Amino acid sequence: MYAFTYHNPVRILFGKGMIAKMAPHIPAGARVLLTYGGGSIKTNGVYEQVSAALKERSVLEFGGIEPNPRYETLMQAVELARREKIDFLLAVGGGSVLDGSKFISAAVPYRHADPWELLSKHAKIKTAIPLAAVLTLPATGSEMNSVAVISRESTRQKLAFGSPLLFPLFSVLDPETTLSLSPRQTANGVVDAYAHVLEQYLTFPNQAALQERQAEAILLTLLQEGPRVMAVPESYEHRANIMWCATQALNGVIGCGVPQDWATHGIGHELTALHGLDHAQTLAVVFPALLRHQRVQKMEKLIQYGARIWGLEESESSVEQAIDKTEAFFRSLGVKTRLHEYGIDDRDFHSIGRILEERDGRIGERKDIGAAEVEAILRLCA
Ligand code: NZQ
Numbered sequence: 001m002y003a004f005t006y007h008n009p010v011r012i013l014f015g016k017g018m019i020a021k022m023a024p025h026i027p028a029g030a031r032v033l034l035t036y037g038g039g040s041i042k043t044n045g046v047y048e049q050v051s052a053a054l055k056e057r058s059v060l061e062f063g064g065i066e067p068n069p070r071y072e073t074l075m076q077a078v079e080l081a082r083r084e085k086i087d088f089l090l091a092v093g094g095g096s097v098l099d100g101s102k103f104i105s106a107a108v109p110y111r112h113a114d115p116w117e118l119l120s121k122h123a124k125i126k127t128a129i130p131l132a133a134v135l136t137l138p139a140t141g142s143e144m145n146s147v148a149v150i151s152r153e154s155t156r157q158k159l160a161f162g163s164p165l166l167f168p169l170f171s172v173l174d175p176e177t178t179l180s181l182s183p184r185q186t187a188n189g190v191v192d193a194y195a196h197v198l199e200q201y202l203t204f205p206n207q208a209a210l211q212e213r214q215a216e217a218i219l220l221t222l223l224q225e226g227p228r229v230m231a232v233p234e235s236y237e238h239r240a241n242i243m244w245c246a247t248q249a250l251n252g253v254i255g256c257g258v259p260q261d262w263a264t265h266g267i268g269h270e271l272t273a274l275h276g277l278d279h280a281q282t283l284a285v286v287f288p289a290l291l292r293h294q295r296v297q298k299m300e301k302l303i304q305y306g307a308r309i310w311g312l313e314e315s316e317s318s319v320e321q322a323i324d325k326t327e328a329f330f331r332s333l334g335v336k337t338r339l340h341e342y343g344i345d346d347r348d349f350h351s352i353g354r355i356l357e358e359r360d361g362r363i364g365e366r367k368d369i370g371a372a373e374v375e376a377i378l379r380l381c382a
């Protein structure tokens with residue numbers, strides 16, 4: 001196991017009715033900016049609950065943060081927050097609203113230059129406005145991590161950044177807020193959480209026995225609860241299990257001291273930037289293909305994955321079956337796994353590989369995926 005430092009300061013308020021309990025955790029006298037997305041919170045009762053919880057507080061609002069949040073939109077919020085001397089952000093929504101709010105949090109005090117540098121140059125974040133979240137879509141883990149992914153419309157880029165200063169102060173996870181999710185968003189969340197575990201688990205063995213078992217516990221729970229939540233979307237209990245899985249999948253715990261891949265996410269972000277696919281759709285497409293392409297390098301963990309997750313024989317000959325079952329699981333949730341099913345042909349395959357290698361170098365847990373390998377992986381999922 002590698003050496004690691006682990007610190008996660010996010011207070012979690014989990015369960016039905018917990019929105020009403022958040023106010024004491026917001027600093028007294030704070031000037032709050034409530035950020036939200038395209039309006040789902042106005043139709044599912046979440047906005048009313050948040051307004052009631054904050055009725056004694058000074059609150060301004062900024063709505064309209066879109067899925068795959070855009071720099072162009074977020075800079076309008078940055079201007080508003082600077083003008084109004086906002087000193088606390090409350091993000092109410094899915095991963096996009098949370099990520100967008102993390103960008104606002106870091107960008108408001110970044111006055112000496114264009115805050116896009118936070119992403120393009122990974123400029124150091126010395127200060128950020130404290131933020132908290134009311135999560136309405138379990139998927140990204142953004143509610144309990146310090147990372148955000150932001151898109152820039154004008155350059156068709158989608159880039160990630162992070163800082164310990166961007167951990168939410170607290171996050172409210174009320175599974176009831178997720179009852180209004182569409183089947184598509186529900187399935188996307190399951191796929192994203194599953195993929196987050198695979199990125200930290202399907203690499204090579206390094207004697208991290210507990211982290212492996214923790215990762216497997218999340219995978220097995222998603223395999224059990226995913227189909228159940230699709231079949232009975234009104235079930236609080238299934239929603240609750242999915243919500244806690246998604247948070248645990250990317251709050252750093254299972255990633256402690258282990259090699260990590262993240263190549264599927266890297267390739268997936270480019271597919272979203274160029275073609276507008278949902279984040280989870282890109283993962284459902286790329287992950288099976290990446291596993292097929294990297295099966296030799298990942299062999300030991302793939303065998304373990306096949307045996308412990310899918311009950312297959314512990315041998316090399318079961319590996320293809322484990323990958324097929326993974327792809328079939330994504331499809332069973334209604335998420336398509338081939339690019340042509342989203343109307344995407346091979347015209348950008350070469351340039352996606354080149355963009356990634358130029359920007360990030362070679363990727364994957366062994367740094368053995370460069371431009372040519374990315375192109376080959378994309379051909380495998382065409
Ligand atoms: O905008 P509104 O109207 O709220 O509607 C949203 C949006 O259209 C809707 N929605 C959210 N909660 C709802 C709801 N609809 C009904 N009922 C509810 N309770 O769902 C749509 C999608 O929302 P979005 O926030 O975009 O989805 P998600 O949570 O999957 O976030 C995706 C973004 O997170 C990034 C992705 O790249 C993508 O930009 N990621 C962030 C990560 C992180 N911070 O650690 C890691 C991930 O790997 C990922 O990259």
Ligand code: ZN
Nearest residue numbers: 140192196265
């Ligand atoms: Zn993801």
